[in-house]
Amino acid sequence: MSETSPIPESDFLSKLTVLYVEDDPDIHRLLDRVIQAHAGALVTARDGEEGLRLFELKRPDIIVTDILMPTLDGLEMTRLIRDLEPEIPIIVTTAHSDAEFFMRSIDLGIDRYVLKPTAPQTLLKALQHCAKALRHRRETESANRYVRFILDIQPNLLLVTEHERLEYINRAFLNLLGFQSLEQFLVSGARLGDRLLDRAGKPLVDPSASPNADHWLTTLLNVSQEHGVVHLRRADQPQGRVTPYAITFNALPELNRYIFSFSDVTHLEKEKQQLEIQAFTDALTGTCNRARLQGVLNAELRRSQRHELPLSVILCDIDHFKRINDRFGHQTGDDVLRQVSALMAANIRAEDVLARWGGEEFMIVSPQNDLESQRMLAEKLRGLIEATCIPTVGNITCSFGVAQRRDDDTIRDLTERADRALYVAKEGGRNRVEVAVNSEFGVTTAERRDNRA
Structure with a gap:
């Protein structure tokens, strides 16, 4: 009736x-x-x-x-x-x-x-x-x-919990999960906790946790109150692909209920990533910029000190770069910067970080790499650059300063020693590698050759 x-x-x-x-x-x-x-x-x-x-x-x-x-x-x-x-x-x-x-x-x-x-x-x-x-x-x-009806016509994904039980999932959420009804989802043995993922597609809830436990609800509440983004994989999405959703919730304590809303923020995530790239990438060379390098140095120095691991840096400077700009123009100078950075990026380890230090200077941060290994890397890069013929310009050279972390080092201490070593290399004739050993520097070429261009 x-x-x-x-x-x-x-x-x-x-x-x-x-x-x-x-x-x-x-x-x-x-x-x-x-x-x-x-x-x-x-x-x-x-x-x-x-x-x-x-x-x-x-x-x-x-x-x-x-x-x-x-x-x-x-x-x-x-x-x-x-x-x-x-x-x-x-x-x-x-x-x-x-x-x-x-x-x-x-x-x-x-x-x-x-x-x-x-x-x-x-x-x-x-x-x-x-x-x-x-x-x-x-x-x-x-x-x-x-x-x-109101919940089902919403474009956002919505779910309602009663205590630790799923009470309702709206149509948009069911479509994402690949089910026709909540009953079908529950009967299938699927667990909501298995669908809550991080950016890499790994479950936020321990897969070994009891299916009857409320870990998924605790996870949703924690994510909502912290960074507010969880990743879900749509039923039609290939393995490895996930979609970011911003979570908000309303609590109804008198009814022991929570209402969660998931909003697709893919466009925001892409914009965020693009902004991060713009904020932390050198626009000319595509390497890390000085701001990003500061964060890398901070993190690696703390890790090196905490675990008593070696940490070394290389500071590289293109020799006589002003002459290149003056003779061939700034656009050719930019081409040289791009090609030198690309050559170095292709010849360092995956865990090493290459950054533009400023002007024609670059820095390489090498975690878990001792001074001798770093010296050999710098010598390798020096030789490759010297042997490379760059269109319009021809052959160029670079000078290198190498330093390793000491126990009481700050970032400034470490980078200043690399900078002083680079200065010694430049003063000593360029196209050479100098290593900061205590307060002295040692040239690593077989003989002290003057390669002034």
């Missing part, structure tokens, strides 16, 4: 259809009149078999039934009806008072009992009680349908 406007509670029974099942004709006539006077419509049956058939045909709102009837008794009819519609209110009129009857009634979820001989007023009160409960349930169901 549909409702187009609110109906006063006292009149709600007058809008309902009642199925009355009774085999005694005298009782039937008496109670028929009571029900007809207050209900919207009355359907009558003389036994349980007819009552079941009429229920399937008419789909009444409330059932009133006797127990002892021919062909099919009232409790057996009730059991069959409950299989078809578990929530329908059922009133039993009975003269029974034994324990077996009550146990069977409890198992069937009988709503009200009216003892025989039945007083009309008693039956009317039972009908009104069931009508009130039915009205409340239908109003709740109507409100829930409206709420679910």
Whole structure:
């Protein structure tokens, strides 16, 4: 039955259809009149078999039934009806008072009992009680349908939890997961915690955690309150690809519920990455810039000190770079910077970091690399650059200063020693590698050759 406007509670029974099942004709006539006077419509049956058939045909709102009837008794009819519609209110009129009857009634979820001989007023009160409960349930169901409709038309992914249980997932979220309904998702054995990923596609929830634990809810709350972004993999997305979603939530403490909203922030993530690249990358050479290098040095110095690991740096300067700009122009000078940086980037380890230190100077940060290994790397790069013919310019050379972290070093201490070593290399004739050893410097070429260009 549909409702187009609110109906006063006292009149709600007058809008309902009642199925009355009774085999005694005298009782039937008496109670028929009571029900007809207050209900919207009355359907009558003389036994349980007819009552079941009429229920399937008419789909009444409330059932009133006797127990002892021919062909099919009232409790057996009730059991069959409950299989078809578990929530329908059922009133039993009975003269029974034994324990077996009550146990069977409890198992069937009988709503009200009216003892025989039945007083009309008693039956009317039972009908009104069931009508009130039915009205409340239908109003709740109507409100829930409206709420679910609102949730389902939202483009954001939404889920509702009750305690640590998934209560509702909207249509957009189900489509992402690749399921038609929440029930299908739960029956499949899938776990929401397995779908909560980091940027690399690794689960945020320990895969070995108990499926009955609320780790996924704790993870969602923590992520929402911290950085606010979780990654999900759509059902149609290939392995390794994930989509970032910003999470917000509303808590309803009085109902023990949380409502989570997931907004696709792919475009924001891309913009963020582009801004990070712009902020930390040298626009000309594509290497790290000075700002990014500072962060790298900070992190590597702390790690080196904490684990007592070696950390070395190389400072490189293109020899006579001003002459190149003056003779061939600044655009050719830019080409030289790009080619020198590309050559060095191609010949260092993956864990090494190449950055533009400033002007025509570059720095290489090498974690877990000792002074001798760093000297050999610098010598290798020096030789490669000297042997490379650059279009328009021809052959150029570079000078290198190498330094290794000491126990009490700051970043400034380390980089200043590399800078002094580079200065010594430049003063000593250029195209050479100088290593900062304590307070002295040692040239690493076989002989001190003057390669002034």
